[in-house]
Amino acid sequence: MASPNPENGCLNKLKALPQNIWNKVVEKANKAKKMAKDDPRKIIHSLKVGLALTLVSLFFYFKPTYDGFGVSAMWAVLTVIVVFEYSAGATMGRGLNRMLATLIGSSLGFGAHWIATHSGKTGEPILIGIFVFIFAGIVTFVRFFPEMKARYDYGLLILVLTFCLISVSGYRDDEVIHMAHKRVTTIVIGSIISVVICILICPVWIGEDLHNSIAGNLEKLGNFLEGFGSEYFGTSEGGQANNTNKSFLQGYKSVLASKSSEETMANLARWEPCHGRFRFRHPWKQYLKVGTLARECAYKVDALNCYLHAETQTPMEMRRKIKEMCARISSETGKALKELASTVKTMTKSSKEDTHIANSKEAVEDLKCMLKTGLWEDALVLEIIPAAAVASLLIDIITRTEKIAESVQELALLAHFKSPNTTSTSRQQHLLHRGTIQPTSDRSNHIIVIDMPASE
Amino acid sequence: MASPNPENGCLNKLKALPQNIWNKVVEKANKAKKMAKDDPRKIIHSLKVGLALTLVSLFFYFKPTYDGFGVSAMWAVLTVIVVFEYSAGATMGRGLNRMLATLIGSSLGFGAHWIATHSGKTGEPILIGIFVFIFAGIVTFVRFFPEMKARYDYGLLILVLTFCLISVSGYRDDEVIHMAHKRVTTIVIGSIISVVICILICPVWIGEDLHNSIAGNLEKLGNFLEGFGSEYFGTSEGGQANNTNKSFLQGYKSVLASKSSEETMANLARWEPCHGRFRFRHPWKQYLKVGTLARECAYKVDALNCYLHAETQTPMEMRRKIKEMCARISSETGKALKELASTVKTMTKSSKEDTHIANSKEAVEDLKCMLKTGLWEDALVLEIIPAAAVASLLIDIITRTEKIAESVQELALLAHFKSPNTTSTSRQQHLLHRGTIQPTSDRSNHIIVIDMPASE
Numbered sequence: 001m002a003s004p005n006p007e008n009g010c011l012n013k014l015k016a017l018p019q020n021i022w023n024k025v026v027e028k029a030n031k032a033k034k035m036a037k038d039d040p041r042k043i044i045h046s047l048k049v050g051l052a053l054t055l056v057s058l059f060f061y062f063k064p065t066y067d068g069f070g071v072s073a074m075w076a077v078l079t080v081i082v083v084f085e086y087s088a089g090a091t092m093g094r095g096l097n098r099m100l101a102t103l104i105g106s107s108l109g110f111g112a113h114w115i116a117t118h119s120g121k122t123g124e125p126i127l128i129g130i131f132v133f134i135f136a137g138i139v140t141f142v143r144f145f146p147e148m149k150a151r152y153d154y155g156l157l158i159l160v161l162t163f164c165l166i167s168v169s170g171y172r173d174d175e176v177i178h179m180a181h182k183r184v185t186t187i188v189i190g191s192i193i194s195v196v197i198c199i200l201i202c203p204v205w206i207g208e209d210l211h212n213s214i215a216g217n218l219e220k221l222g223n224f225l226e227g228f229g230s231e232y233f234g235t236s237e238g239g240q241a242n243n244t245n246k247s248f249l250q251g252y253k254s255v256l257a258s259k260s261s262e263e264t265m266a267n268l269a270r271w272e273p274c275h276g277r278f279r280f281r282h283p284w285k286q287y288l289k290v291g292t293l294a295r296e297c298a299y300k301v302d303a304l305n306c307y308l309h310a311e312t313q314t315p316m317e318m319r320r321k322i323k324e325m326c327a328r329i330s331s332e333t334g335k336a337l338k339e340l341a342s343t344v345k346t347m348t349k350s351s352k353e354d355t356h357i358a359n360s361k362e363a364v365e366d367l368k369c370m371l372k373t374g375l376w377e378d379a380l381v382l383e384i385i386p387a388a389a390v391a392s393l394l395i396d397i398i399t400r401t402e403k404i405a406e407s408v409q410e411l412a413l414l415a416h417f418k419s420p421n422t423t424s425t426s427r428q429q430h431l432l433h434r435g436t437i438q439p440t441s442d443r444s445n446h447i448i449v450i451d452m453p454a455s456e
Numbered sequence: 457m458a459s460p461n462p463e464n465g466c467l468n469k470l471k472a473l474p475q476n477i478w479n480k481v482v483e484k485a486n487k488a489k490k491m492a493k494d495d496p497r498k499i500i501h502s503l504k505v506g507l508a509l510t511l512v513s514l515f516f517y518f519k520p521t522y523d524g525f526g527v528s529a530m531w532a533v534l535t536v537i538v539v540f541e542y543s544a545g546a547t548m549g550r551g552l553n554r555m556l557a558t559l560i561g562s563s564l565g566f567g568a569h570w571i572a573t574h575s576g577k578t579g580e581p582i583l584i585g586i587f588v589f590i591f592a593g594i595v596t597f598v599r600f601f602p603e604m605k606a607r608y609d610y611g612l613l614i615l616v617l618t619f620c621l622i623s624v625s626g627y628r629d630d631e632v633i634h635m636a637h638k639r640v641t642t643i644v645i646g647s648i649i650s651v652v653i654c655i656l657i658c659p660v661w662i663g664e665d666l667h668n669s670i671a672g673n674l675e676k677l678g679n680f681l682e683g684f685g686s687e688y689f690g691t692s693e694g695g696q697a698n699n700t701n702k703s704f705l706q707g708y709k710s711v712l713a714s715k716s717s718e719e720t721m722a723n724l725a726r727w728e729p730c731h732g733r734f735r736f737r738h739p740w741k742q743y744l745k746v747g748t749l750a751r752e753c754a755y756k757v758d759a760l761n762c763y764l765h766a767e768t769q770t771p772m773e774m775r776r777k778i779k780e781m782c783a784r785i786s787s788e789t790g791k792a793l794k795e796l797a798s799t800v801k802t803m804t805k806s807s808k809e810d811t812h813i814a815n816s817k818e819a820v821e822d823l824k825c826m827l828k829t830g831l832w833e834d835a836l837v838l839e840i841i842p843a844a845a846v847a848s849l850l851i852d853i854i855t856r857t858e859k860i861a862e863s864v865q866e867l868a869l870l871a872h873f874k875s876p877n878t879t880s881t882s883r884q885q886h887l888l889h890r891g892t893i894q895p896t897s898d899r900s901n902h903i904i905v906i907d908m909p910a911s912e
Contacts, residue, residue, distance in 0.1 A: 035600060042600050050593035053616070054585045057624040061581055074621050081617045125517055129510045137506035144491060144498050160509070161537045165530050168513040256755070260716035299712075299755050306852065371838040381844065382827040388837065389845040396762065 042086075044202045049084050052197045056080045056190060075183055079190025084198060087206035088275075089268035091198040095191035096271065097155030102187045105162025106180035108135070112167040113176055128167055136160050150267045207269035207278050210262065211344065214287050217258060217294045218341035218404065220251035224301050225334030225397070229327030232308060232390060233319055249305065255298040262291045277347055283414035290344070290407045297337075297400040300393055307390050314387035321375055322391060325367035329394045332360035333401050340401075340408045348418045353405050360398055367391060498542075500658045505540050508653045512536045512646060531639055535646025540654060543662035544731075545724035547654040551647035552727070553611030558643045561618025562636035564591070568623040569632055584623060592616050606723045655729075663725035663734050666718065667800065670743050673714060673750045674797035674860065676707035680757050681790030681853070685783030688764060688846060689775055705761065711754040718747045733803055739870035746800070746863045753793075753856040756849055763846050770843035777831055778847060781823035785850045788816035789857050796857075796864045804874045809861050816854055823847060 036043045060073045083098055085091045112135075116127040142148055143156045166180050227248050266284040274280045336356035343350045371391075376384055411417075492499045516529045539554055541547045568591075572583040598604055599612045622636050683704050722740040730736045792812035799806045827847075832840055867873075 031601070032597070036597075042597060046593040046597040049596040050589040050591075053592045053620060054589045057588050057620055058581060058585055061584060061624050074625075077620050077624065078617060081613060081620065125514060128517065129514055132513050133506040133510045136509045137502040140505040141488070141492075141498065141502040145487070157537060161534060164509060164513055164533050164537065168517050168533065169530075257713075257715045259713045299758050302755050303759050368838055371841070372836050376837055380828050381832055381840065382824055384837065384840065385827070385844040385848045388841040389848045392841045392845045 041202070041204050045086050045204065048197055048201050051201075052080050052084055052193055053077070055197075056193055059189075073186055075186040076190040076193075079187050080194050083191050083194040086204055087209070087268060088199050088203045089206040089270070089272040091195055092273070093151070093268060093271035094154050095195045097152060098158050099184075099188055099191050101155040101158035102162050102184050105159045106166050106184055108159075109163040109166025110176055110180055112163070113169070114173060116167070117173065131167060132164055135163055150263075151270070203275070205269075205272060205275055205278070206265050207272050207282060207284065208276070210265035210269055210284065210287055211278070213258070213262065213265070214290055214294070215341045215345040217255045217291065217298075218337050218344065220248075220255055221294060221297055221301055222334045222337030222339075222341060223248040224252045224305070225330050225337060228304060228308075228334070229323075229330040232304075233323040233327055234316055249308070252298050252301045252305075255294060256302060258291060258295060262288060279416075283411060286407070286411045286414055290404060290411060293400065293404045293407055297397060297404060300397050300400060304390060304393050304397075307386055307393075310386055312382070312386060314383050314385075318376055318379055318383060319387050322367060322370065322387065325363045325370065326391055326394055328363040329360045329367070329398065332356045332363065333394070333397055336360070336401055336405065340405055343408055343412065343417070347415070348420050349412050350420060357398065357402060357405060360401075364395055364398060367395075497658070497660055501542050501660065504653055504657050507657075508536050508540055508649055509533070511653075512649055515645075529642055531642040532646040532649075535643050536650050539647050539650040542660055543665070543724060544655050544659045545662040545726070545728040547651055548729070549607070549724060549727035550610050551651045553608060554614050555640075555644055555647050557611040557614035558618050558640050561615045562622050562640055564615075565619040565622025566632055566636055568619070569625070570629060572623070573629065587623060588620055591619055607726070659731070661725075661728060661731055661734070662721050663728050663738060663740065664732070666721040666725055666740065666743055667734070669714070669718065669721070670746055670750070671797045671801040673711045673747065673754075674793050674800065676704075676711055677750060677753055677757055678790045678793030678795075678797060679704040680708045680761070681786050681793060684760060684764075684790070685779075685786040688760075689779040689783055690772055705764070708754050708757045708761075711750060712758060714747060714751065718744060735872075739867060742863070742867045742870050746860060746867060749856065749860045749863055753853060753860060756853050756856060760846060760849050760853075763842055763849075766842055768838070768842060770839050770841075774832055774835055774839060775843050778823060778826065778843060781819045781826065782847055782850055784819040785816045785823070785854065788812045788819065789850070789853055792816070792857055792861065796861060799864055799868065799873070803871070804876050805868050806876060813854065813858060813861060816857075820851055820854060823851075 056076050060077055079098065083091060083094045085094060112128065112131040116124045116131065119127055139156050139160050143153055148156065162183065165183070166176060169176055169179060231249065266288050269282070269284045272278070274282075333356070336353040339350060339353040339356060343353070512532050516533055535554065539547060539550045541550060568584065568587040572580045572587070575583055595612050595616050599609055604612065618639065621639070622632060625632055625635060687705065722744050725738070725740045728734070789812070792809040795806060795809040795812060799809070
C-alpha cells in the first residue's frame with residue numbers, strides 16, 4: 001500500500017521473504033521453548049515415544065524376529081505409534097482396547113471366513129460382502145452409544161478393522177489362523193512395550209491431573225472470594241496501585257469451561273492401575289460431581305466479577321454500611337473453599353471449612369438483621385441495586401459452598417482420605433471450640449442441624 | 457438380604473440371571489431404537505460405513521487387484537475404517553491428512569533409508585535408530601502445539617508411522633520405493649472411496665450443524681427471556697397449572713457447556729468444501745465469537761433462573777410495581793435474540809432486532825426513572841434485594857444482547873447473508889419508524905450512537 005508501484009511492492013515483498021520466514025521460525029522456536037519450560041513433561045513424553053519406537057523398530061529390523069513374524073511385524077511398529085498416548089490412562093485404555101478387540105475380531109473374522117469358504121466358489125464373495133456390511137454397520141452404530149463412545153470407541157474401531165482384514169484375506173483356513181495369530185502376537189508385543197515404557201519412565205497419571213485440577217479450581221474460586229471483599233469495598237488502596245497481582249480476580253474464568261476436559265480426564269483415569277495415593281477403583285465420578293458444583297459456583301463468581309467493573313455503582317459511602325458483613329462473608333467463604341481445596345489436594349480430612357462456613361453464616365444473619373433495620377432508607381432504589389445484588393450473590397455462594405463441602409466430604413469417604421494427625425487435630429478442636437459447631441463425625445446430619453438461611 | 461440362607465440367595469440370583477440378561481438386552485434395544493428415531497442420520501452413517509467397507513473389501517478380495525497390490529491392499533481396508541467419520545468435514549480432514557502425511561512420510565523415510573544403507577553394515581541399524589528417535593521425538597512434540605493439534609494431529613501421527621515403516625523396512629532401495637508407492641496408492645484409493653461415499657450419500661455437514669447449533673442456542677436464550685417475565689411476575693396463572701410446557705425455562709442449560717463442542721465443530725467445518733448455502737471459506741471462526749457471547753449471556757440467564765426458585769423472594773405486590781417494565785425488557789430482549797437466531801438460521805439480514813433492542817432500552821429508561829422516584833420506600837432492603845437483582849440482571853442482559861447483535865451483524869457481512877426481499881423490507885421500515893433508531897447501513901456507528909445505560 002505504501003509503494004505506489006505494484007512491481008516494486010512485489011520485489012520488496014520477495015526481498016523481505018527470507019527475513020519473514022526467519023522471524024516466523026524464531027517465533028515458533030520461542031513458543032516451543034516456552035511450552036517446554038511450562039510443562040517439561042511434554043519434552044519427556046516426546047523422548048519416551050522416540051525411545052519406544054526405536055526399540056520396536058530395531059526389534060522389527062533385526063532379521064531373526066523379522067523372518068519369524070514376516071510383514072506382520074510392522075503391526076508392532078504401528079501399534080506403538082497409535083497406542084502411545086500422553087497419559088498412562090489413555091495409553092492403557094488404548095492398549096487394552098486394541099489387544100482385546102484384535103483377539104475378538106480375529107476369532108469372529110475367522111468364523112466368517114470359515115463359513116464363507118465352505119459355501120462354494122460363487123457364494124464366498126457374496127457371503128463375505130454380507131458379513132462385512134452387517135458387522136461394520138452394527139458396530140458403527142454401537143459406537144454412537146455415549147457409554148461405549150467414552151470408553152470403548154477405539155476398541156470397536158479395531159474390532160471392525162481386524163474382522164475385515166481376517167475375513168476378507170482370501171487365504172486358506174490354516175494360513176488365516178497363522179495370520180490372525182501373528183497379528184494378535186505383534187499387537188500384544190507393541191501394546192505391552194508402549195504401556196511399560198509409558199508407566200515406567202516418568203509416567204503422567206491423568207487421574208492425578210484430574211485430582212489437581214479439581215483442587216486447583218476450588219482454590220481459584222477461594223482466591224477470588226478472599227480478595228473480592230477488599231476489592232469491592234475499596235479497602236485495598238495499596239493493592240489498587242500495583243495492578244500486577246490482580247490475577248486472582250481472573251483465575252476463576254478457566255473454571256467456567258472446565259466441563260469437557262474434566263469428563264475426558266475422568267474417563268481416562270478409570271483405566272489407570274493403583275498408583276501413589278490413588279487406588280484402582282478410585283471414585284473418579286465423584287470428582288466430576290465436585291467439578292460440576294464448582295462450576296455452578298463459578299457462574300455466581302462471574303456475576304460478582306461483573307459488579308466490580310459495572311458502570312452503575314452504589315456510592316462508596318452506602319457500600320461502607322454493609323462492608324464489614326459482606327467482606328466477612330466473602331473472605332470466610334473464600335477460606336472455606338481454599339480449605340476444601342487443600343482437603344482434596346492433601347487427601348486429608350479437615351473440618352476447618354465447617355468453621356469458616358459457620359462464620360460466614362453468622363455474618364449472613366448479621367447482614368440480614370441490618371438490612372431489616374431500614375438501612376439506606378433515604379437512598380434511591382437504583383443506587384441500592386448493585387450492592388444489593390452483590391449481597392444476594394454472596395448469600396447464594398454460601399449455599400453453593402456448602403454443597404461443595406458436602407460432595408468433598410463424600411469424596412473423602414469414598415476415597416478413604418486420611419484423618420488428620422493428632423497435633424493438627426488438637427489445633428482443629430481448639431479452633432472448633434471457638435466456632436459454633438460441635439465436632440461430629442457424621443457430616444450429613446451436621447449439615448442439616450445448621451439452618452439454611454441463604455436463598456435458593 | 458431378604459433371604460436368610462445365603463445359598464438360597466445365590467440360587468435365586470442364578471435363576472433370575474436369564475431374565476436379568478433379557479431385561480438388559482431389551483433395555484439396550486429400546487435405547488438404540490430411541491437413538492435411531494431421534495437422529496436417523498446415525499443409522500444412515502452406519503449403513504454408509506458398511507457399504508464403503510464392503511466395496512473396498514471386494515476390491516481387495518478379487519485376485520487381479522489383490523495380486524497387483526499384494527499385502528499392501530489391506531492398507532485400503534484399514535484406511536476406509538480409520539478415515540470414515542460421521543461428518544463430511546471430519547472425513548475430509550482425516551483423508552487429506554492421511555494422504556499428505558503418507559506422501560511426505562514415504563519420501564522422508566526413503567531418504568533416511570538411503571542414507572542408512574549407504575553407511576555400511578554396522579552403521580545402518582545405529583543410524584536408523586537415531587533417525588527414528590529424533591524424528592518421532594520432534595513430531596510428537598509438535599503435536600502439542602494447539603494449532604497443530606486442532607487440525608493436523610492425525611496427519612502428524614501418520615507421518616511418524618509412514619516414516620518408521622519405510623525407513624525400518626530393511627529391504628533394498630528399489631523394493632522400498634515399490635513398497636512406498638504401493639502404500640501411497642492404496643491409501644489414496646481408500647481415502648477417496650471414503651470421502652466420495654461420505655459426501656455423495658446423505659452427507660452430514662458439520663458446518664451446518666455448527667450453524668444450526670449457534671442459531672438454536674440464541675433461540676433457547678430468547679425463549680427463556682420471552683417467558684421469564686410472566687413466570688417471575690406471576691401473570692402466567694394458567695401456565696402454572698400445566699408444568700409440561702415449562703421446558704423453555706430449562707433449554708438454556710445446554711448453552712452453558714457448549715464451548716468445546718463448538719470449537720471442535722468449527723475446526724472440522726474448515727475442511728468442508730462449499731455446500732448448499734456455505735462457501736468454501738465460510739467464516740466459521742465468527743460463529744465461535746457469537747457462541748462465546750451467547751454463553752456469557754447464558755450465565756446471566758442462569759442467574760435469573762435462580763431467582764425464579766429462590767427461597768427468599770420479594771413479595772408479589774412489590775414485584776408488581778416494576779412488573780410492566782421488567783416484563784417488557786425481558787420479552788423484547790427475548791424477541792431480539794429470537795430474531796437474531798432467525799437471522800442466522802435463514803441467513804437473511806434483518807433489522808427487527810434493533811427495534812426490539814431499542815424498545816427494551818426505552819423500558820430500561822422508564823424503569824430507571826421509576827426506581828429514582830422512591831418506589832418501595834417503606835420496604836425492607838432484604839425484601840427488595842431479589843427483585844432488584846432481577847432488574848439489574850435484565851439490564852445487563854441487554855448489553856450482552858447488543859454485543860451478540862453486533863457479532864451476528866459482522867457474521868452477516870463476512871458470510872454474505874442475503875438481504876431481505878422487498879415486501880419484508882417495507883414491513884421492517886414500517887416497524888423501524890415506530891422505533892427510535894434510524895435505518896442505517898453502518899451498524900457499528902449506529903451502536904455507538906445509542907447510549908449505553910446498562911451496567912458494565
